[in-house]
Amino acid sequence: MEIAIQEIRDAIGSDVDIISTDPDDLHAHGYSEWSTVNTESLPVAVAYPRSTADVSTIAQVCYKYHVPIIPYSGGTSLEGVDFAYMDQIVQFNQEDMDVVVQPSIGWQDLNEQLSKMGSGLFFPVDPGPSAKIGGMIGTNCSGTNAVRVVKTRRRPRKSSAGYNLNGLFVGSEGTLGLVTEATLKLAVVPEDLSVAVVTFPTIRHAAAAAAEVMQTGIPVAAMEIMDEVQMRVVNLGGATAPRVWDEVPTLFFKFSGTKASVKENIGSVQRIARRNSGSNFEFAKNSREQKLLWSARKESLWSMLALRRDGEEVWSTDVAVPFSRLADIIEVSKKEMDELGLFASILGHIGDGNFHESILYNPVNGEREKVEECVKKMVKRAIDMEGTCTGEHSIGWGKKESLLLEVGPETLDVMRTIKASLDPRWIM
DSSP, X not given: OHHHHHHHHHHHOTTSOOEEOOHHHHHHHHOOTTOSOOOSSOOSOEEOOOSHHXXXXXXXXXXXXXXXXXXXXXOSSOOOEEOTTOOOEEEEETTXXXXXXXXXXBHHHHHHHHHHTTOSXXXXXXXXXXXXXXXXXXXXXXXTTTTTOOOOOSSSSOOOSSOOHHHHHTTOTTSSOOOOOEEEEOEEOOSEEEEEEEEOSSHHHHHHHHHHHHHHTOOOSEEEEEOHHHHHHHHHHOTTTTOOOOSSOEEEEEEEEOHHHHHHHHHHHHHHHXXXXXXXXXXXXXXXXXXXXXXXXXXXXXXXXXTOOTTOEEEEEEEEOOXXXXXXXXXXXXXXXXXXXXXXXXXXXXXGTEEEEEEEEOTTTTHHHHHHHHHXXXXXXXXXXXXXXXXXXXXXXXXXXXXXXXXXXHHHHHHHHHHHHHOTTOOO
C-alpha cells in the first residue's frame, strides 16, 4: 500500500497535497452520521485529485497494486478518492440548456452560479441541501422535485445510438468507475412559483390524497409527506421558529408554471385534499411565505439529527411503491414503526411513490436489532407490492440482501458479469 501511495505522489507531483494519511482525515472519510451501516475499518489513505488526469493516474496505480477505491463526494452517504477540489463548472451551454460540471459541485452552489449569470435556467433535482453531483449520480437520487424531473443521458435531448452506458453508471454507487465530469440538463426558471401546506387527520388520508393528485395528472412541481412525529421534530428543533406547526400528518406542495396554471393547480389540489379530509390548506402569496412554508420540509432531517441523545444514531431508509399501494404501505409501516416504542417518523418524496423512515435508536442496548427487523418487513412489503427496496438511497452495505430479493440471482449474475468486464480486479 505504501508503494502505491508513493507512486501516486511521484506521478502527480509532490507540490500538490494529493494523498492524506492523517487519522482525523481517515475517520472523517470512514464514518458518516447519515449512514445506517458504518464499517469498523477506516480507509488507509484519502486521495484529493484536481483533474480527470489525476483521477486516471490514481485509478491506474490502484489497479496495478489491487488497491480498492471508493469515490467520495459530499459525504452525505457511506459512499477514498475525495473529489473535494473538483467542484467547478467546466462548460455552460446556455442555448442548449445544459452544463458540464465536475463531481463535487453541490446542486445548490450550481444553481447559485447559474442565477448570478442571469441565465434564466436552473438544475431542478432537489435532494438534501449538501448533496454533490457525483454522489447524486452514483446513487441515482431524486429529491423533492422528483415528480417532474427526468434524468439526463447525453447532451442531445434524445439519442438512440448504442447502449445506454450513461444509464449504466447512474446508480452504480461507484462500483463500475469514477465520475469526473457530468453533463446536466437544465430547466427554465418558471414564470410563477408557489408553495402550499395541508394537514390531515391520519397518515393514510395524507397518502391517499397524494396518490389521487398523481393519478389525476395535476402537474405539481413537488409533493412531500411528513407524519405527526416529524412535524413535532421540526417544532422541537426550533429551526423554523417562531412558526409553530400543527403536529399532524402534513403534505407539502410546490407549484410552478404560468400564473394561471399555478392558480388552477392550487385549486385542483385543494379540492382533492378536501375529499380526503384535508384541512388548514395554506398557500404562499409571495417568495417570503414560500420559504417559510417549505422550511419545515427542508429542516426535517437536520432537526431529527439535532434531537439525538448521547449514543443515539438515526436509521434513515426508504422504499418506493406504485401509487395505488402508497396509502396501504405507509399505514402498515407506520404502525409497525410506532410499535418499536422509539422516536420514529415518516417523511419523503411521495410524489414519485417514495417515502423514508427515520428512527432514533441506541445501538448498544438491542434497539438496532429491533429496528433492522422492522425495516426488513417494510422492504419485503414494498417488493411484494411490486415496488423497490430503495427509491433513492441505493443499496450500499445495508440492502445487499434486499437487492437479491428484488431482482433475483439471475439478474444479479448479469450485474456481476458487467462489473467484471469494467472492473476485472474488483477494486471499485
